[in-house]
Amino acid sequence: MxxxxxxxxTLDATQQRAAQGELFVLEPESVHTGMAAVPEGWAYKVLxxxxxxxxxxxxxxxxxxxxxxxxxxxxxxLRGALERAHAALACELPAGLAVEEAVLDAVAALRPHLRxxxxxxxxxxxxxxxxxxxxxxxxxxxxxxxxxxxxxxxxGLSRFELVRRFREQDGITPHAxxxxxxxxxxxxxxxxxxxxxxxxxxCGFADQPHLTRVFKRAVGVTPGRYARA
Numbered sequence: 240m241x242x243x244x245x246x247x248x249t250l251d252a253t254q255q256r257a258a259q260g261e262l263f264v265l266e267p268e269s270v271h272t273g274m275a276a277v278p279e280g281w282a283y284k285v286l287x288x289x290x291x292x293x294x295x296x297x298x299x300x301x302x303x304x305x306x307x308x309x310x311x312x313x314x315x316x317l318r319g320a321l322e323r324a325h326a327a328l329a330c331e332l333p334a335g336l337a338v339e340e341a342v343l344d345a346v347a348a349l350r351p352h353l354r355x356x357x358x359x360x361x362x363x364x365x366x367x368x369x370x371x372x373x374x375x376x377x378x379x380x381x382x383x384x385x386x387x388x389x390x391x392x393x394x395g396l397s398r399f400e401l402v403r404r405f406r407e408q409d410g411i412t413p414h415a416x417x418x419x420x421x422x423x424x425x426x427x428x429x430x431x432x433x434x435x436x437x438x439x440x441x442c443g444f445a446d447q448p449h450l451t452r453v454f455k456r457a458v459g460v461t462p463g464r465y466a467r468a
Contacts, residue, residue: 240321244281248273250310257283257311262318264307264352284325286345293346293353304353312352320348336414339387343402369394370408373401377413381420382443387413422457425450426465435462 245258250271257263258276265271267290275281293304320341327341373394377385387398390413394401405413421442428438439450439462447462454462 240284240318242282242284244279245276246273246281246283247276253310255310260318261311261313262321263311264349265310266306284321286321286324286342288346304350304355306354308352308354314348314352317345317348317352320345335384336387336390336412336417339398340402340412340414343387343399347399347403367408369396369401370405373405373413374409374416377417378420381417381424382441384443385413385417418453419457422454425454425462426458429462429466432466435466438462 240262241257241259243259245256247254247256248271250269255263256276324341324345327338331338373390376390376393387401391398391401396404402412409416421444425438425442428441435450436447439447442450444450444453451461458465
């Protein structure tokens with residue numbers, strides 16, 4: 240995604256230009272040039288996606304998409320998803336649920352710009368049981384780091400399918416579900432007189448500022464104010 244200026248490049252004997260606010264998709268192994276299209280140059284962020292990620296897309300529901308429909312284009316929703324993915328990657332390493340969900344959302348927003356593969360006739364009838372298994376796993380490990388790969392293995396679904404079906408059934412993502420469990424426990428500990436710093440450590444938050452940000456967003460007040468009330 241181009242953040243500033245504009246770039247021009249040659250791709251498969253075609254001339255391409257991407258300006259500020261535009262996105263471009265390049266196929267793996269494609270040979271291309273890259274240079275400034277304006278005197279001030281350009282700045283951009285790139286998300287490199289392993290081909291297997293798309294190959295296993297919704298592996299139980301649909302065939303893998305084949306290729307990009309176009310090279311340079313505009314899509315406000317996809318750009319926003321990419322920006323959130325980059326922000327998550329910059330803030331949380333090693334990657335946990337928040338990062339993986341943000342990246343999967345970006346890949347999901349990319350899908351309309353891909354050529355669909357042949358339709359699949361397979362249907363999965365284990366949706367409710369799969370999501371229940373994932374939910375139970377998160378309840379057991381509410382204060383621990385859980386990856387989507389781990390959760391998907393428990394559910395018996397692909398990572399893409401798990402996030403989509405979890406959201407369809409519960410209205411939130413697995414990460415949001417785990418965060419709600421942590422906030423509920425934090426409320427209980429704070430009401431019992433626990434110090435915010437100790438509560439943050441007990442509930443799986445990175446530190447007290449992390450607890451404060453999440454808690455205030457969920458409850459409407461800071462942990463300290465909640466405890467005093």
